[in-house]
Amino acid sequence: MIPAAFDYVAPTSVEDALAALAQHGDDAKIIAGGQSLLPVLRMRLNAPEMVIDLGRIESLRGVRDDGDAIVVGAMTPHSVVGSDPLVAQHAALVAKAVEHLADAQVRHRGTFGGALAHADPAGDLGAPALALGAEFVVAGPGGSRTVAADDFFVDLFETAIGEDEILTEVRLPKRTGWGAHYEKFVRVAHQWPIVAVAATVRVEGGVIAEARIGLTNMGSTPLRARAVEEALAGQPATEDAVRAAAEHATEGTNPPSDLNGDADYRRHLARVLTRRAILAAAS
Amino acid sequence: MTRISLTVDGAKVADDVEPRMLLVQYLRERLGKTGTVIGCDTSNCGACTVHLDGTSVKSCNVLAVQADGSEVTTIEGLAATTGNGELHPVQEAFRECHGLQCGFCTPGMIMQSVDLLKENPHPSEEEIRLGLEGNLCRCTGYHNIVRAVQHAAGAEA
Numbered sequence: 001m002i003p004a005a006f007d008y009v010a011p012t013s014v015e016d017a018l019a020a021l022a023q024h025g026d027d028a029k030i031i032a033g034g035q036s037l038l039p040v041l042r043m044r045l046n047a048p049e050m051v052i053d054l055g056r057i058e059s060l061r062g063v064r065d066d067g068d069a070i071v072v073g074a075m076t077p078h079s080v081v082g083s084d085p086l087v088a089q090h091a092a093l094v095a096k097a098v099e100h101l102a103d104a105q106v107r108h109r110g111t112f113g114g115a116l117a118h119a120d121p122a123g124d125l126g127a128p129a130l131a132l133g134a135e136f137v138v139a140g141p142g143g144s145r146t147v148a149a150d151d152f153f154v155d156l157f158e159t160a161i162g163e164d165e166i167l168t169e170v171r172l173p174k175r176t177g178w179g180a181h182y183e184k185f186v187r188v189a190h191q192w193p194i195v196a197v198a199a200t201v202r203v204e205g206g207v208i209a210e211a212r213i214g215l216t217n218m219g220s221t222p223l224r225a226r227a228v229e230e231a232l233a234g235q236p237a238t239e240d241a242v243r244a245a246a247e248h249a250t251e252g253t254n255p256p257s258d259l260n261g262d263a264d265y266r267r268h269l270a271r272v273l274t275r276r277a278i279l280a281a282a283s
Numbered sequence: 284m285t286r287i288s289l290t291v292d293g294a295k296v297a298d299d300v301e302p303r304m305l306l307v308q309y310l311r312e313r314l315g316k317t318g319t320v321i322g323c324d325t326s327n328c329g330a331c332t333v334h335l336d337g338t339s340v341k342s343c344n345v346l347a348v349q350a351d352g353s354e355v356t357t358i359e360g361l362a363a364t365t366g367n368g369e370l371h372p373v374q375e376a377f378r379e380c381h382g383l384q385c386g387f388c389t390p391g392m393i394m395q396s397v398d399l400l401k402e403n404p405h406p407s408e409e410e411i412r413l414g415l416e417g418n419l420c421r422c423t424g425y426h427n428i429v430r431a432v433q434h435a436a437g438a439e440a
Contacts, residue, residue, distance in 0.1 A: 001324050008285055008302030008348055031346075038344050039326050041303075051302065055349055079338070103417025104395065105329060108338040109345065189416035190327075 003041035010053040014060070014139050017052055017166055022141060024050040030166065031055070032075060032114025035106045060113070060168060063087060069135075069171040074113020079104075081112050091172040093180035093200040097128045100182075103190040113167045116152075119159045119221070121256075122192035126153060126222030127214030128182065131198045132172050140165040153221035175212075178202050181280035183273045184216070187260070193217055194260045195269040197225075197249070199277035201232070208232045208241075208282060218253040218270055227251040228274055237282035239275075246275035287351040291316070292360025300347045307331045307342035309350075310357060318359040318390055322419070329418035332391035333357045339398035341417070358390035361397065373397050373435045382431030384422035391418050396432045405436055 011017040021028055029048035031037050032055070040046050054060060060075035063084045070086045072094075081087055082098035101107060101115075101124040115125050116136070129149055136147040138161050147160045154160055161167055184196035196216035202209045211232040213225040227248035235241040255266035284299040291314060298313055310316040310333070319342060322330030326344040333342045334356040356364065361371045369375070373396050376382070383389045392415065399406060399414035406414060411432045412425070420428065 002305070002308070003303040005301065005303055008346075010348070010351075031349075034346065034349065035326070035344060038305075038346070042305075042324070053349060100413075103329070104398065104414055105332055105339045105341045105417045106326070106344075108335075109340050 001042040004047040007050045010056045033110040035110035074167045078107035090174040093128045097182040117167045122217040127198040127216040131212040131214035135171040137169045138165045139168045156220040179281040181277045183277035197273040197277040199281040201281045218255045242278045249274040290354045304347045306345040309347035319357045330391040332394040376431040376435035380431040382428040384424040388420045
């Protein structure tokens, strides 16, 4: 399978990329690592006239310390994010989610920003980004703006990034010393999660002082399990307490029904995986 | 057409390609490197795995233009990287342990195994299976493939 013909530019700066985007508008598609886009183009589900490749923009790569946050460049490959010491120390939840994202070859090529901008509700990074309270830095013709995680995911494959804008970096507020776990349920190797739960908790003296939980594939966007978070606050990190809190995991969700499982099955998974994820994160 | 220059299996090449040309197409159709095979054509099976600037990628899921300026190693150039005219130790281990049935997935399995051992020289059986999760063997011959990787790592069970 071969994509329909397209023109191609590989700008070396964000300014040039924005200019190309302004020039071609709706006819253009941005390619990051291409691990989601290329299959779509090959199956001809999309046929842009122009493909703008961000792969030559060095400033979009890498992870840096920025005081109270770490900043991940949008074009940083998953494999680099997953082995980065700053991520491990301050955003362990992301490291856990990246560890089993797709497969090794895809992690070498796919990018942090590309996956988030693609906004597949079954993608592994949305729920951790929500749970961590990530901020998305988006560049446009009028300069840069920052979008809060709660406002970033709009709908199925749709984000707050405007058609004339590019995601440049993601700021992850430091949650140093928090326990973290990403619990993902799949039937076969390197599948998208049927449901997954991202949990990060701050435990003080055996008590869960604060918890932040994100759900993957329980609606048209990644979701925060706020009812679980509230139920957990101040509770002991015991199986019984966590089990009771995890019963709230489906509040506010609208899971899909498909060949991998119907909505009821997903609701069941969400409760079970939430309990497992919190217990693992707190241990 | 876009002009690309890259190094493939140690040789410098330059060509005009359509932007939509996939790296695997370029390797097979322009350079005749048919050792790299197309299995599923959906980026699932990993049969087309090559090394792009030293790390494994699925060459059906990379555009040739994205590889401009890069160094590519295919299964055909792997033995040459040893510099002694012999098979690469992972190739040798697949032969020794008969890590194949029909052989179609073998080029990708070997290229991914080399990458896996570079990152983790002494993997456990579970780490090998996880490291090869992006490579499918439709004959289901995984057992000897895992043994071959263990053999190459010098830790045959």
